[in-house]
Amino acid sequence: SAVISQKPSRDICQRGTSLTIQCQVDSQVTMMFWYRQQPGQSLTLIATANQGSEATYESGFVIDKFPISRPNLTFSTLTVSNMSPEDSSIYLCSVEMDSVNYGYTFGSGTRLTVV
Amino acid sequence: GQQLNQSPQSMFIQEGEDVSMNCTSSSIFNTWLWYKQDPGEGPVLLIALYKAGELTSNGRLTAQFGITRKDSFLNISASIPSDVGIYFCAGQARGYQKVTFGIGTKLQVIP
Numbered sequence: 001s002a003v004i005s006q007k008p009s010r011d012i013c014q015r016g017t018s019l020t021i022q023c024q025v026d027s028q029v030t031m032m033f034w035y036r037q038q039p040g041q042s043l044t045l046i047a048t049a050n051q052g053s054e055a056t057y058e059s060g061f062v063i064d065k066f067p068i069s070r071p072n073l074t075f076s077t078l079t080v081s082n083m084s085p086e087d088s089s090i091y092l093c094s095v096e097m098d099s100v101n102y103g104y105t106f107g108s109g110t111r112l113t114v115v
Numbered sequence: 116g117q118q119l120n121q122s123p124q125s126m127f128i129q130e131g132e133d134v135s136m137n138c139t140s141s142s143i144f145n146t147w148l149w150y151k152q153d154p155g156e157g158p159v160l161l162i163a164l165y166k167a168g169e170l171t172s173n174g175r176l177t178a179q180f181g182i183t184r185k186d187s188f189l190n191i192s193a194s195i196p197s198d199v200g201i202y203f204c205a206g207q208a209r210g211y212q213k214v215t216f217g218i219g220t221k222l223q224v225i226p
Binding site: 004006033041042043044045048058092094097103104105106107108109111 | 148150155156157158159160163203213214216217218219
């Protein structure tokens with residue numbers, strides 16, 4: 001299955017600043033998914049990113065706050081903009097495992113703390 | 116939207132005991148997935164279920180896709196300390212690729 005490299009693995013940021021998280025996959029994938037996992041909570045889908053088109057955002061998430069880039073079939077970035085302490089979470093990138101085995105592979109996540 | 120109820124939310128068990136956790140949905144799912152998340156890591160897929168009634172094993176893990184398509188359970192037999200972690204169920208509805216996650220079951224194994 002696909003292998004995902006996500007960075008940074010963690011960061012501590014000042015409120016009002018922005019952080020860009022990178023997700024690199026070792027194979028070409030059609031769709032990439034960005035999730036947020038708030039402390040002690042489950043995973044919530046932020047948006048789906050397809051190469052060559054704008055990302056599709058879930059209810060409660062907007063492009064101005066979480067702009068996403070998808071320049072090619074192996075790479076995507078998620079930016080958390082104008083951060084506040086409420087944005088402190090783990091952000092995870094995910095892709096489909098492969099064309100044969102159903103399921104989704106996750107990166108190891110970016111643990112963000114906003115102070 | 117779809118909601119997943121996962122229970123129990125946490126468990127403390129003795130090493131060697133069997134464990135069971137389950138998920139129920141307010142609507143039908145086409146696929147059920149079970150993940151485990153270790154601290155500081157992303158979730159790792161344990162078992163994927165594709166059709167109602169399906170029973171699938173992966174080592175000491177066994178999961179079933181409920182007949183009604185609205186529930187699934189995961190069993191872990193003869194638990195060991197490395198089973199510690201958070202287990203998430205996840206479901207995907209028919210014809211829509213969004214995956215919905217349960218709230219997770221935090222498993223602690225006492226040696």
